[in-house]
Amino acid sequence: MPNPKRRHSKQRTAKRRSHDFLTPTGTSECPNCHERKLPHRVCKKCGTYKGREVVAVAQAS
Numbered sequence: 001m002p003n004p005k006r007r008h009s010k011q012r013t014a015k016r017r018s019h020d021f022l023t024p025t026g027t028s029e030c031p032n033c034h035e036r037k038l039p040h041r042v043c044k045k046c047g048t049y050k051g052r053e054v055v056a057v058a059q060a061s
Contacts, residue, residue, distance in 0.1 A: 027036040030043040031051070037043045047055035 026039065028039045029035070030037050030046065030048070032048045033043060033046040035043060035045045037045075042049045042054050045057070047053055047057040
C-alpha cells in the first residue's frame with residue numbers, strides 16, 4: 001500500500017473539513033400558539049397539528 005510522502009498542510013486539512021459541520025435543524029412556527037416546532041409534527045406546547053387538537057396538553061399555571 002502506498003503511504004503519503006509528506007503530511008498535508010493545516011490549510012489543506014481545514015479546506016477538506018470545511019463541510020464536516022452540523023447543520024441546524026429546520027423549525028417552523030406553530031400557527032396556533034406561534035412557538036417554534038419541528039415541521040410535520042405536533043406542537044409540544046399546545047398539542048395541535050394542522051389546525052386541530054391532537055394531543056391533550058395540561059396547562060401549567
